[in-house]
Amino acid sequence: MTRKQLSQSIAFNSFRLVSLAVVSILFVILGFILIKGIGVINWEFLTSMPKDGMTGGGIYPAIIGTLCLIAGSMIFAFPIGVLSAIYMNEYLKESFLKKLIRTMTNNLAGIPSIVFGLFGMALFVNTLKFGDSIIAGSLTLGLMVLPVIIRTTEEALKSVDDTLRIGSYALGASRLQTIRKVVLPVAFPNILTGLILSIGRVSGETAPILFTVAVYFLPKLPSGIFDQVMALPYHLYVLTTSGTNVVESRPMAYGTAFVLIMLVLILNLLANLIRRIASKKTKMN
Amino acid sequence: MKKLKRIFDKITHGVLFTSSMVTSVTVLLVIVFLFKEGIGLFNQTAVENHVVVVVNSANSVHELTSKQVKDIFNQDITNWKEVGGQDLEITTRSIDDLAGQFTEEELGTDMVNLPTLIDQYISDNPGVIAYFPDTYLKKDFRSKKIPLAKISVKEFISGVEWYPTSQPAAVYGAWPLILGTLWVSLGAILLALPIGLITALYMAEVAGQRLRNMLKPVVELLSGIPSVVYGFFGLVVLVPLIQRLFKLDVGETALAGSIILAIMSLPTIITIAEDAIRTTPRALKEASLALGASHWQTMTRVTIPYAKSGIIAAVILGIGRAVGETMAVLMVTGNASVIPHTFLEPVRTIPATIAAELGEAPFGGTHFKALFALGIILFIITFIFNMLVETVKTKKV
Amino acid sequence: MSDHKVEVKNLDLYYNDFHALKNINFTAEAKTVSAFIGPSGCGKSSLLRMFNRMNDLIDGTRFTGEVFVDGQDIYEKNIDVDGLRKNVGMVFQKPNPFPKTIFENVAYGLRVNGVKDKHFIEKKVTEAIKQAALWDEVKDKLKKSAMELSGGQQQRLCIARALAVEPALILMDEPASALDPISTGKIEDLIFELKNQYSIIIVTHNLQQAGRISDFTAFFYMGELVEWNKTKTIFTNPTDIRTQNYITGRFG
Numbered sequence: 001m002t003r004k005q006l007s008q009s010i011a012f013n014s015f016r017l018v019s020l021a022v023v024s025i026l027f028v029i030l031g032f033i034l035i036k037g038i039g040v041i042n043w044e045f046l047t048s049m050p051k052d053g054m055t056g057g058g059i060y061p062a063i064i065g066t067l068c069l070i071a072g073s074m075i076f077a078f079p080i081g082v083l084s085a086i087y088m089n090e091y092l093k094e095s096f097l098k099k100l101i102r103t104m105t106n107n108l109a110g111i112p113s114i115v116f117g118l119f120g121m122a123l124f125v126n127t128l129k130f131g132d133s134i135i136a137g138s139l140t141l142g143l144m145v146l147p148v149i150i151r152t153t154e155e156a157l158k159s160v161d162d163t164l165r166i167g168s169y170a171l172g173a174s175r176l177q178t179i180r181k182v183v184l185p186v187a188f189p190n191i192l193t194g195l196i197l198s199i200g201r202v203s204g205e206t207a208p209i210l211f212t213v214a215v216y217f218l219p220k221l222p223s224g225i226f227d228q229v230m231a232l233p234y235h236l237y238v239l240t241t242s243g244t245n246v247v248e249s250r251p252m253a254y255g256t257a258f259v260l261i262m263l264v265l266i267l268n269l270l271a272n273l274i275r276r277i278a279s280k281k282t283k284m285n
Numbered sequence: 286m287k288k289l290k291r292i293f294d295k296i297t298h299g300v301l302f303t304s305s306m307v308t309s310v311t312v313l314l315v316i317v318f319l320f321k322e323g324i325g326l327f328n329q330t331a332v333e334n335h336v337v338v339v340v341n342s343a344n345s346v347h348e349l350t351s352k353q354v355k356d357i358f359n360q361d362i363t364n365w366k367e368v369g370g371q372d373l374e375i376t377t378r379s380i381d382d383l384a385g386q387f388t389e390e391e392l393g394t395d396m397v398n399l400p401t402l403i404d405q406y407i408s409d410n411p412g413v414i415a416y417f418p419d420t421y422l423k424k425d426f427r428s429k430k431i432p433l434a435k436i437s438v439k440e441f442i443s444g445v446e447w448y449p450t451s452q453p454a455a456v457y458g459a460w461p462l463i464l465g466t467l468w469v470s471l472g473a474i475l476l477a478l479p480i481g482l483i484t485a486l487y488m489a490e491v492a493g494q495r496l497r498n499m500l501k502p503v504v505e506l507l508s509g510i511p512s513v514v515y516g517f518f519g520l521v522v523l524v525p526l527i528q529r530l531f532k533l534d535v536g537e538t539a540l541a542g543s544i545i546l547a548i549m550s551l552p553t554i555i556t557i558a559e560d561a562i563r564t565t566p567r568a569l570k571e572a573s574l575a576l577g578a579s580h581w582q583t584m585t586r587v588t589i590p591y592a593k594s595g596i597i598a599a600v601i602l603g604i605g606r607a608v609g610e611t612m613a614v615l616m617v618t619g620n621a622s623v624i625p626h627t628f629l630e631p632v633r634t635i636p637a638t639i640a641a642e643l644g645e646a647p648f649g650g651t652h653f654k655a656l657f658a659l660g661i662i663l664f665i666i667t668f669i670f671n672m673l674v675e676t677v678k679t680k681k682v
Numbered sequence: 683m684s685d686h687k688v689e690v691k692n693l694d695l696y697y698n699d700f701h702a703l704k705n706i707n708f709t710a711e712a713k714t715v716s717a718f719i720g721p722s723g724c725g726k727s728s729l730l731r732m733f734n735r736m737n738d739l740i741d742g743t744r745f746t747g748e749v750f751v752d753g754q755d756i757y758e759k760n761i762d763v764d765g766l767r768k769n770v771g772m773v774f775q776k777p778n779p780f781p782k783t784i785f786e787n788v789a790y791g792l793r794v795n796g797v798k799d800k801h802f803i804e805k806k807v808t809e810a811i812k813q814a815a816l817w818d819e820v821k822d823k824l825k826k827s828a829m830e831l832s833g834g835q836q837q838r839l840c841i842a843r844a845l846a847v848e849p850a851l852i853l854m855d856e857p858a859s860a861l862d863p864i865s866t867g868k869i870e871d872l873i874f875e876l877k878n879q880y881s882i883i884i885v886t887h888n889l890q891q892a893g894r895i896s897d898f899t900a901f902f903y904m905g906e907l908v909e910w911n912k913t914k915t916i917f918t919n920p921t922d923i924r925t926q927n928y929i930t931g932r933f934g
Contacts, residue, residue, distance in 0.1 A: 004796070022555075111312075118656070150308065
């Protein structure tokens with residue numbers, strides 16, 4: 001073996017080890033939480049209110065709260081994100097405006113989640129007087145994931161072959177018709193993937209909801225969009241750090257972490273599945 | 286019909302345009318609201334509204350800073366000469382101390398006599414400094430009100446103490462928090478950078494298609510795990526481990542924060558660096574190989590230099606992610622607001638401070654505003670990182 | 683040293699399910715120019731890339747048969763692939779200089795092959811650039827970026843880069859197809875010069891070019907080597923009807 005080949009083989013083998021380490025980090029974290037948490041999971045845990053100072057009972061209101069926040073933020077952010085991406089990719093030519101929007105979107109994506117929390121509190125809770133509420137939390141979360149939706153939708157639209165558009169125009173279709181009947185159907189699976197990933201992001205975020213909606217303990221379900229709710233990630237935080245009895249509520253914490261991880265796993269799996277089906281479909285064409 | 290169509294087109298266009306402006310408007314609103322709440326801090330003294338700080342009228346001290354007031358009440362400063370006055374022992378009195386000196390009879394119903402008693406007490410004691418609500422200030426008060434210096438931007442940024450609830454004057458020095466944030470992020474990036482870049486190189490250049498298809502979802506999952514779960518894992522696994530390993534009193538340290546943050550910024554670094562490495566044209570790599578360079582030489586001499594700007598962008602974004610991360614850091618770093626010297630002591634970051642304290646800060650008070658001012662600092666730091674990324678990305682090779 | 687610089691025996695090449703080369707037998711003599719001609723997708727570039735194992739880089743490549751360079755089976759198990767590639771220079775279809783200085787582009791091959799001696803590198807770089815007939819145009823800007831050169835200059839720089847490591851064989855994959863006629867002429871003159879010292883195999887679309895510069899010509903069609911012979915013979919008296927059709931422009 002020459003020296004050149006020796007250094008290459010040393011380098012590549014250490015690369016392999018480092019990559020393996022990254023994989024094992026994931027498996028250690030997932031494995032730890034899934035193993036510790038699985039014992040806690042049962043029907044009662046998922047469907048009952050917390051009790052005994054959160055050392056017993058379940059996490060039902062937190063699950064419902066998180067679902068409310070997912071729904072609320074997506075109703076708001078998904079259409080705006082998709083429309084915005086359509087405008088950027090299908091309407092705007094390379095211009096100052098486009099560059100501005102892109103830079104601003106990137107900047108929005110870079111704003112730390114806690115700053116979103118401050119902003120949501122100042123705008124929605126205090127200035128618009130929504131109070132701590134589902135709508136304040138949803139809007140804050142929605143604005144936070146907007147860049148994610150825009151970016152994934154743009155990618156999806158970009159991957160649609162230009163010949164399809166030209167073909168459609170050549171048949172006399174208008175731009176809107178082309179987008180609706182040709183571009184969107186082809187891009188749809190990838191747009192859906194973006195939606196799923198942003199749901200994952202929304203369901204796990206804590207900092208933006210700390211001061212806009214999340215409540216420490218509320219053993220009832222929300223009745224309207226101006227109610228406060230419990231939420232899974234905040235519940236985990238509370239159980240771990242500031243519960244009345246941190247040691248005894250530990251199993252509850254493992255259970256909550258389990259549910260959060262499962263949610264992420266399922267969403268990721270779903271996204272990958274859709275991606276695979278979509279790529280198969282385009283290959284067949 | 287044609288007219289109808291034109292109107293319809295106009296409406297569509299309007300809706301699309303409006304939607305695409307949401308992000309820009311949001312960024313502006315974020316800036317406006319952060320500044321609206323945060324900038325008010327610098328128009329105020331650190332004393333709560335309607336509280337007065339008073340000294341004997343013979344006292345030659347005319348103004349004190351919040352830090353001096355805090356030190357005096359903490360008994361760190363015990364003589365007036367230390368703050369530029371006479372050589373005189375300092376006696377401190379809070380409102381509770383003042384009221385406690387007198388019997389209920391003396392105070393009368395609803396403490397009607399308290400203003401007179403306070404006035405008398407302070408006139409009698411030349412070395413005293415006291416604070417109380419201004420409702421107890423007698424009309425013809427004989428002693429001297431001490432105006433506190435307004436909080437200055439310089440003091441806020443470079444002050445080394447953060448005591449937001451200290452009485453009568455809070456001390457807002459963000460320097461330990463800024464350093465804490467950068468310190469934890471620095472540790473994180475030192476750990477994540479080599480691992481992230483190597484993994485990215487491995488995925489883009491060395492691993493076969495099958496292996497890559499297995500690694501990609503791993504990275505995606507790592508980025509999908511919520512930050513509280515990372516924090517939880519760090520708290521129950523990493524923190525005790527560090528405590529035992531380094532024989533510390535507490536395991537909640539900067540190191541714990543750095544490790545968790547490193548794991549959390551790995552996906553960002555790997556994904557962006559891998560994309561960048563993939564942009565290196567095949568033709569360049571083939572040219573290098575055709576000249577007898579090994580695969581490894583081609584990577585170090587052609588691929589990496591070509592992808593340099595993308596790799597730098599990945600690093601900056603990784604740091605940006607680390608700087609702004611809140612929950613995980615809040616849960617594992619111990620949150621002591623001291624200037625960090627090693628990785629084995631507790632630190633407190635800006636995001637963690639905001640998350641931990643905003644819930645308790647009275648709405649509109651100086652503490653509340655100080656937390657928004659911290660938000661401004663955080664926003665500016667991350668904004669600089671974002672702009673750096675933009676410039677690095679657009680720079681020609 | 684064998685007489686035969688390049689020899690191919692019973693070669694079949696597949697990209698996944700695609701049968702790219704079918705039972706190829708071919709020999710290129712030392713210090714000659716051989717031209718590979720044929721319509722797009724006929725396999726001529728694929729064969730070229732067999733000679734320095736560039737096909738190794740493409741996933742899903744399989745082959746049977748043997749390839750010899752200098753009498754050495756280059757697909758033998760313990761062969762030093764980097765060493766082989768140093769011995770076999772390659773010039774690509776599009777000029778692909780590294781985003782480095784002109785000097786560093788040419789010095790690259792020496793450096794990656796472990797040459798450290800500064801004076802030697804300087805000498806070799808100068809020689810190679812002169813050999814590539816580029817010296818007068820770049821001698822004052824060796825420290826400038828190679829990206830500032832024109833397309834034709836870049837391609838000659840790529841040739842200089844290949845020459846600097848003193849290969850025995852130079853492979854050229856349509857080296858002039860991306861260039862204007864004047865640059866093309868310069869490259870052709872250069873090839874004519876180089877054949878005194880090197881064996882050259884050139885893939886080209888341009889029949890006139892093949893006629894002008896090559897000693898031997900091989901015609902490929904649908905993965906088959908239809909016919910190879912002295913260039914003169916191929917162009918004046920081809921035996922196969924497909925060759926005849928191609929060179930008379932009836933398809934392609």
